[in-house]
Amino acid sequence: MVRHLRLGAIVTAGVVVLAGCGGVGADSGQTALTTMGFGTGDEIATTRVALADKAVAPFPVKIGGSAFDAQQFLSAVASHTAPDVIYLDRQLIGTYAARGTLEPLENCIAGQHIDMDQYRPAAVAEVTLNGKVYGLPESYDNRVLVVNNGAVRSVGLRPSDINPADRTALSRVTATLTEHASDGDVSRIGFDPKMPEFFPLWAKASGVQMLSDDGLRANLDDPRLVKVLEYTVGLIDQQGGWGSVKAFRDSFDFFGAKNPLMRDQLAAYPVDDWYLNVLGNVSPNVDMTVMPFTDTAGKPVDWATGSTWAIPAGSRHKDQACTWIKTMTDAPTWIAAAKVRAAKRRAQGKVFTGVFTGNKVADKTIFSDLVKLADKPAFDTAVRTVLEVQDSAFSMPASPAGSEFKSAWQDAVNRVLSGQQKPTEALAQAQQEAQLAIDNAVRRQ
Amino acid sequence: MSTVLPEQGSRIRSWVTGFRRRETLAAYGFLSPWIIGFLVFMAAPMIASLVLSLTDYDALRPANFVGMSNYQQLLLDPKVRVSLANTLIYTVMMVPGTMVIALALALLLAKVGRRSVGFFRTVFYLPVVTPKVAVGVLFLLLFNGQVGLINSALSLVGIHGPQWSTDPLWVKPGLVLMHLWAVGGTVVIYLAALKNVPRDLYEAATIDGASAWQRFRRVTLPMISGALFFTFIVETIAGLQTFDEAYAAFYGSAASATYSSDAALFYLIYLFQQAFQFLHLGYASAMAWLLFIVIIVITAIQVRLSRRFVYYEGR
Structure with missing residues (x-):
């Protein structure tokens, strides 16, 4: 019967952790500035960290690597060993800010004269809750449309025929581009709508705002959103269904020289802009066309997301933390890091496609002075396209239940993709879950 | 009195x-x-x-007493029903599967020579010490519907395998098959039980004209029923608490969580999400206690039924 007690393990773990036995990520002696959620995996990170460390020197800095882990952060906060700085998805800011876990940055911004105009407005909006800024934006991930020119031309089409503005034509083109092997398995995805992750992009392109500007009203059961979901899932169904498409997609080597564009496994799809950097690194001669994703009127639409730096309320070195995150996101820091990467790429004989940051001042210098792509017209067009669409970017408003909201719509889309629910039913459930979570979060604020 | x-x-x-x-x-x-x-x-x-479990608690602010409302919410939450149903279905498939496969392997091992037994016992036990997270990741590679090893093998005999990792109907059977890879612990228990069955019982049964099946049915099974019952209980509890493999395969990273289907949402995964993703530690505690009660009830039923089927020597 002692075995029964095993089921208390998860609660045990949680409570033990909360009791302070598992404090991690912070220096209990508080003799150094500690960070959580950021890894120094490449030259962009190491260069910037070196400059930020210099800005707070001689105060030592301890970098807590890897991705942000909510459980690890909770443990640290509960055991009063909160890190001084955290690095996380901007969409999570509302969840933690609403609980008083994060320090509003008004004093930091005013005290250290941080120019908030240098950051992209959509990114700042994403880290602003109830009029208070809780983070300094880091990256700025945009979505654009990539077309595999070879695949499109092989069926007698032109890249411009991939047109999200004309949904009927897009369905027709998708059917033309999709290929199946003799056993019925998908051998080329004609058009991947990138569901569920790009659902907000499709929604905005169809004139639907999934969450109110104040982050307090979910709009997931909007009949127009149901239509969007029906359409995008229909695109997948006509290519063989979610099971086949997803299984095929899981077999792709996205980050290698044998990526789906080079192997002709994918004809067209919307992507995050950072993937252009991957292609520039592994497939500098890829034959592709990059275009803006558009709404049904043909107007560019860009959903911007990214990460941010924030200071936990429990930080014991708020001044140093402020200086450090200010330096990390400052234009000169980004430019210095971009120079290092550009030199490295040049030495390797590879393409440097720039760094898309949340700092528009930095981007201006990086893309005018450092990015030279005259000999790589495909990447030159790609980069210009990303820079153009940035002006039309929207972001998901910060919400006190941002994490639950995201989970609600993602789960709904997945239920429809896997055939477990119809779009109307799935989105109605998502609306109920999301609004309940928001209401509960507001009630406790 | x-x-x-x-x-x-x-x-x-x-x-x-x-x-x-x-x-x-x-x-x-x-x-x-x-x-x-x-x-x-x-x-x-x-x-x-x-x-x-009687509070609204997020670990970041003081707990707020809410009485039984977390338990009331459990009754209304559709994901509690889905995750509980997934967990029960998985357990119902996994427990008999584990017991049958483990018993078959143990019977085979009992027939091989003493030297070979040690080798095979080690081989069968090796997957048990493989980290479950690795098993979860391996699941996605082996069970990919298009390029996975399992479907490639099935195609050799003309079977077009299912989409194990994406079709909601096949996700749980796939995970059960993956779990069966690690039946070594149960095999060792059954092997020990088989070794303890007195040889003279088999000799007497053989003299009485019992066939191999009758000896297995009338001698072996009753004599190892204690071990069978023990593994039945333990595997049932393990099934109801399943977490690692499914979490690693379907929720372990931001990318995998994006595509996670409700078909792989087991009860402890949902509990973990509530506690550490959504910071509802009070609600998660109520979920833990609901699972505790479910396990107590199921175990009590199993113990009650065992009186009919389990033979204890000396009683």
């Missing part, structure tokens, strides 16, 4: 006076590491979680 109370009093007195004996104190001294461990790491957290 008048006869019971003095008896209880004498028992208590005897228990108290027992502490005066050195060997009693020594016994408790030796037991103390376990007792302290149990109190600190089991009993206290369980009591704490029971209290937390």
Whole structure:
């Protein structure tokens, strides 16, 4: 019967952790500035960290690597060993800010004269809750449309025929581009709508705002959103269904020289802009066309997301933390890091496609002075396209239940993709879950 | 009552006076590491979680007493129903599957020579020590509907395999198959039980003209029914608490969580999400207690039924 007690393990773990036995990520002696959620995996990170460390020197800095882990952060906060700085998805800011876990940055911004105009407005909006800024934006991930020119031309089409503005034509083109092997398995995805992750992009392109500007009203059961979901899932169904498409997609080597564009496994799809950097690194001669994703009127639409730096309320070195995150996101820091990467790429004989940051001042210098792509017209067009669409970017408003909201719509889309629910039913459930979570979060604020 | 109370009093007195004996104190001294461990790491957290289940608590702010509302919410939450159903279905498939496969392997092992037994026992046990997270990741590679090893093997015999990792109908059977890879622990238990079956019972049955199947049905099964019952209970509890493989395969990273289908949403995964993704530790505690009750009820039924089927020598 002692075995029964095993089921208390998860609660045990949680409570033990909360009791302070598992404090991690912070220096209990508080003799150094500690960070959580950021890894120094490449030259962009190491260069910037070196400059930020210099800005707070001689105060030592301890970098807590890897991705942000909510459980690890909770443990640290509960055991009063909160890190001084955290690095996380901007969409999570509302969840933690609403609980008083994060320090509003008004004093930091005013005290250290941080120019908030240098950051992209959509990114700042994403880290602003109830009029208070809780983070300094880091990256700025945009979505654009990539077309595999070879695949499109092989069926007698032109890249411009991939047109999200004309949904009927897009369905027709998708059917033309999709290929199946003799056993019925998908051998080329004609058009991947990138569901569920790009659902907000499709929604905005169809004139639907999934969450109110104040982050307090979910709009997931909007009949127009149901239509969007029906359409995008229909695109997948006509290519063989979610099971086949997803299984095929899981077999792709996205980050290698044998990526789906080079192997002709994918004809067209919307992507995050950072993937252009991957292609520039592994497939500098890829034959592709990059275009803006558009709404049904043909107007560019860009959903911007990214990460941010924030200071936990429990930080014991708020001044140093402020200086450090200010330096990390400052234009000169980004430019210095971009120079290092550009030199490295040049030495390797590879393409440097720039760094898309949340700092528009930095981007201006990086893309005018450092990015030279005259000999790589495909990447030159790609980069210009990303820079153009940035002006039309929207972001998901910060919400006190941002994490639950995201989970609600993602789960709904997945239920429809896997055939477990119809779009109307799935989105109605998502609306109920999301609004309940928001209401509960507001009630406790 | 008048006869019971003095008896209880004498028992208590005897228990108290027992502490005066050195060997009693020594016994408790030796037991103390376990007792302290149990109190600190089991009993206290369980009591704490029971209290937390009556609160709205996010670990970041003080708990707010909400009475039974977390338990009421459990009844209304569709994902609790889905995750509980997934967990029960998985358990119903996994437990008999594990027991049958493990028993078959143990019977084979019992027939091979003493030297070979050690080798095969080790081989069968190796997957048990493989980290479950690795097993979860391996699942996605082996069970990919298009390029996975399982479907490639099936195609050799003309079978177009299902989409194990994406079709909601096949996700749980796939995970059960993956779990069967690690039946080594159960095999070892059954092998030990088989070795303890007296040989003379088989000889007597053979003399009486019993066939191989009759010897298995009438001698082997009753004689190892204690081991079978033990694994039945343990595997049922493990099934109801399944987490690692499914979490690693479908929720372990931001990318995999994006595509996770409700078909792989097991109860403990949902509990974990509520606690550490959404910071609803009070609600998660209520979920833990619901699972505790479910396991208690199922185990009680199993124990009750076992009286009919389990044979204990000497009773």
